[in-house]
Amino acid sequence: MRLIEKVWFNNHPAKWLLLPMLLPLSAVFWLLSSLRRLSFKFGLSKSYNVSKPVIVVGNIGVGGNGKTPIVIYLVELTRSLGLTPGVISRGYGGQAPHYPYLVNNDSTTFAAGDEPILIQQRCQVPVAVGSDRIASAELLISQGCNIIISDDGLQHYRLQRDLELIIVDGKRLFGNGLLLPAGPLREGQWRLPKSDLVIYNGQGFNDKEAKDTPKSSNLSLHMSLAATEVCNLLTNERINLTDFIMINSSVNAIAGIGAPQRFFDTLTVNKLKVINQQSFVDHHSFTLADFSAFDDNIPLLMTEKDAVKCRAFCKANWWYLPVDATFSQVEQQILQDKIKAAS
Structure with a gap:
């Protein structure tokens, strides 16, 4: 987690250093966003209604x-x-x-x-x-x-x-x-x-x-968010999550989403032992070099959002975990x- 996110969500002591510098910028952000919102409310900026809901x-x-x-x-x-x-x-x-x-x-x-x-x-x-x-x-x-x-x-x-x-x-x-x-x-x-x-x-x-x-x-x-199966990036094979866990109790994991810890927590809740995990910034553009620290003999789990960016260079033991609302x-x-x- 980036330092600024720790300040935002975890009350990190760095707030005493960062907030005095950032609060004036937040005031500017508030002013500009408020003016923009009011311009639509009073018709100074035009909004449009398309023909379908x-x-x-x-x-x-x-x-x-x-x-x-x-x-x-x-x-x-x-x-x-x-x-x-x-x-x-x-x-x-x-x-x-x-x-x-x-x-x-x-x-x-x-x-x-x-x-x-x-x-x-x-x-x-x-x-x-x-x-x-x-x-x-x-x-x-x-x-x-x-x-x-x-x-x-x-x-x-x-x-x-x-x-x-x-x-x-x-x-x-x-x-x-x-x-x-x-x-x-x-x-x-x-x-x-x-x-x-x-x-x-x-x-x-x-x-x-x-x-x-x-x-x-x-x-x-x-x-x-419910997870019921895992999918292989290379072969598109789908395995019931319970069966996958019986075969692979230990995994490595990566997540390049807005809240990566949520994904890692999901793995833990499902009784998977995460040997090595790595977070990336949201929307990270993955390359094969990002995975050099992982052992190919241990299954690598990632989110479905990350998987769509890794198919071009994926390996046989890479899997993603789709979730459903x-x-x-x-x-x-x-x-x-x-x-x-x-x-």
């Missing part, structure tokens, strides 16, 4: 909250309701030949970014990438999609939305509660009551923390009702 899945803080599993869940849920979904994404880190860019089976993470490739490969759903989310949405509508799911984009106020979901890491919550760069927040906690649903990812959210969370008239749901039946029904009302 839009669901925005976002967060008020930095990454690692669990947006991508929710997007995948919503793709399958909307399909079960008879809809034809498409996904739009900024495509962080990608360098597509043009924008908006329609992801296909031959697209690479270099062109589209890691999360769009993951979503397209997992769901076989149309995915459009680009900073202009309105153009991306229009492209998907022209492809026959009748509901648009925006992966991130909560603060992209140019695009009007019919349903807004805010995802919160149930363990880290809002860190020190400060705006960037002194804290992890892009918008303050006041933003939560203005969304349609707040979804807490994980079991760390407890009654005491609930009292500290801003009261709102909207609903709060709780999701879990899960809800109770009651909460799934709430999501269904919200989607039906929006569409």
